[in-house]
Amino acid sequence: MRRFIKGLFKGHANGFIYGIIMSLFFANIILLSMHWQNTGSKNAVLPRYHFYAIFPGSNDPFWADVKQGIVQAAASSKVAIEFNQLNPGDNVGTLDYLNIARLSQVDGIITQGSGDSQIEQAINEAVEAGIPVVTLETDAKNSKRQAFIGANSYLIGEQAAKLVIQGTRGRARVAVIMSGNAQTDTAAQNSMLNGFLTTLRDAPDAQMVKIYTANPGILNTEEIAQTILRQKNINAIYSVDPLFSVGVAQTVINDNEVGRLTIVGYGISPEIESYIQRGVIYGIVAGNPLTIGSDSIKALLELKEKNHTSSVIDTGITIVNRDTLANYQKKSAALTTGDQT
Structure with a gap:
């Protein structure tokens, strides 16, 4: 054998x-x-x-x-x-x-x-x-x-850009944090970025400033977030991974910068829900x-x-911000228990 x-x-x-x-x-x-x-x-x-x-x-x-x-x-x-x-x-x-x-x-x-x-x-x-x-x-x-x-990766990026535009009143100066994980579907990530950039151009006073790449882990993202915070011309961050969003949120809190940056991410967790409720993260695009x-x-x-x-x-995708959080949590609880009535 x-x-x-x-x-x-x-x-x-x-x-x-x-x-x-x-x-x-x-x-x-x-x-x-x-x-x-x-x-x-x-x-x-x-x-x-x-x-x-x-x-x-x-x-x-x-x-x-x-x-x-x-x-x-x-x-x-x-x-x-x-x-x-x-x-x-x-x-x-x-x-x-x-x-x-x-x-x-x-x-x-x-x-x-x-x-x-x-x-x-x-x-x-x-x-x-x-x-x-x-x-x-x-x-x-x-x-x-x-x-x-x-x-749909393109749609994820498109909806994330709309959240950034909404959160900055159309005057976004955005830094994006992408994944450098070898397991990442590069084509899908590029499609997501394409959707984000194409939609961002719809706002006349919104622009991309820089794209960063991070390996998995909150600590890696916190280092990048520190770099971004030192650039006062950046007022928004889009992160493509839930752990990235958590790392950015923690850094913003530790540096007493809550409210200066509009944070938008992909993916959700109980911790991210808490940050949305507290106004640290503006909103996220989530899969199902x-x-x-x-x-x-x-x-x-x-x-x-x-x-x-x-x-x-x-x-499909779900958009969650402070206004829709309670409704999302109610639907999510119903799906988890199997009670969709």
């Missing part, structure tokens, strides 16, 4: 990967025989399919909500779902799990996309082996993945992670049972 696995990995399978594959093999047997069975019931039901999910397991509430959306849709569809969560930007771990999923012959794969050529090749190999693959939030456009599920999660299950089911699905599934 070990020799067979090494052959599939072209001789690069180490003991760790071998152990994971063997553990997964036996876990699959147990899962297929026991999952969703009611011990006391004569009508025990086995799962229809075994799907495999790979995406960041950080403290980002976005991915926690994606996971919840997947769990809810999987339960209602009688599908078994196995989660494998990694640190953001862990391309090596993503590659390993994609190979493990293929070798284990799961029924479908859900993963965050990447432009990394090795990950694209691993996705291609899974699809060629008859395993459907869908990507979430960031895409792998050059791969054979069957569907991308997430928000619960919908992204549930739609990923729907897409895999369509691929399994109809052999087709939409190649791009736009899950």
Whole structure:
């Protein structure tokens, strides 16, 4: 068995990967025989399919909500779902799990996309082996993945620019903080920036001042925020990551500069909600992670049972500022509990 696995990995399978594959093999047997069975019931039901999910397991509430959306849709569809969560930007771990999923012959794969050529090749190999693959939030456009599920990047940038224009009364001097994470979908980020800049030009007295690039982490963003604060001609910041927005907000508070900068971001968390309520962050554009999660299950089911699905599934965006925060929180709570009445 070990020799067979090494052959599939072209001789690069180490003991760790071998152990994971063997553990997964036996876990699959147990899962297929026991999952969703009611011990006391004569009508025990086995799962229809075994799907495999790979995406960041950080403290980002976005991915926690994606996971919840997947769990809810999987339960209602009688599908078994196995989660494998990694640190953001862990391309090596993503590659390993994609190979493990293929070798284990799961029924479908859900993963965050990447432009990394090795990950694209691993996705291609899974699809060629008859395993459907869908990507979430960031895409792998050059791969054979069957569907991308997430928000329209251009529209995100467009709506963010409108918030900046609104918050500065059309007199914006903006600094943008982009992601330098290797896992980032560069094409999507460029599309977002294009939407932002195109819309910003609609305001005659608004202009871009500078674009910064940050690696994941609040501390990295705080250093950039300090640099921006020293430039008195900048009165607005647009950050494309929730942790970036938190880092900027914390820096502005620490430097007693609340109110001088209009902060607009992408993505939301309880901490960001608090900053919006307190007037530190002007507003954000957010994706709909619960919908992204549930739609990923729907897409895999369509691929399994109809052999087709939409190649791009736009899950929409939500605009949240101080005026709309209470309504957003009410809707979000209803979605989380499954009570949408």
